[in-house]
Amino acid sequence: MVIYGIKNCDTMKKAFTWLDRNKIAYSFHNYKTEGITKAKLQEWLKEIPVTTLINTKGTTFKKLSEAEQASINHKSKAIQLMMANPSMIKRPLLESEKGYLIGFNEKEWSILKK
Numbered sequence: 001m002v003i004y005g006i007k008n009c010d011t012m013k014k015a016f017t018w019l020d021r022n023k024i025a026y027s028f029h030n031y032k033t034e035g036i037t038k039a040k041l042q043e044w045l046k047e048i049p050v051t052t053l054i055n056t057k058g059t060t061f062k063k064l065s066e067a068e069q070a071s072i073n074h075k076s077k078a079i080q081l082m083m084a085n086p087s088m089i090k091r092p093l094l095e096s097e098k099g100y101l102i103g104f105n106e107k108e109w110s111i112l113k114k
Helices: 010-021 038-047 066-073 075-084 106-113
Strands: 002-005 027-030 093-096 099-102
Touching (some): 010 106
16 A cells, blocks of 8 residues: 655644554655656546646645636646646545545545554
């Protein structure tokens, strides 16, 4: 299982604490140091709507021009934006054999304990 995000994000810290407390093994992919690949984004977008994957309420998205914001409706443009600005991807994004969990919600994440 892999958790994607940014180490210093408060929501990420909650997710790490929850995973550790529940003794759930994971590896961490840090967007700031490792970036994100086009192939991984394409894989996610097969299962996750772009409007779910991109945090449109975050400061990174809000700093984009109106034209860039509108371009997320085109997958190829959305992928380019997320590769250039991985901070705009909602976090945490947890990838496991059970599928994807986006954002930290303790109730939703409880499926990982089974």
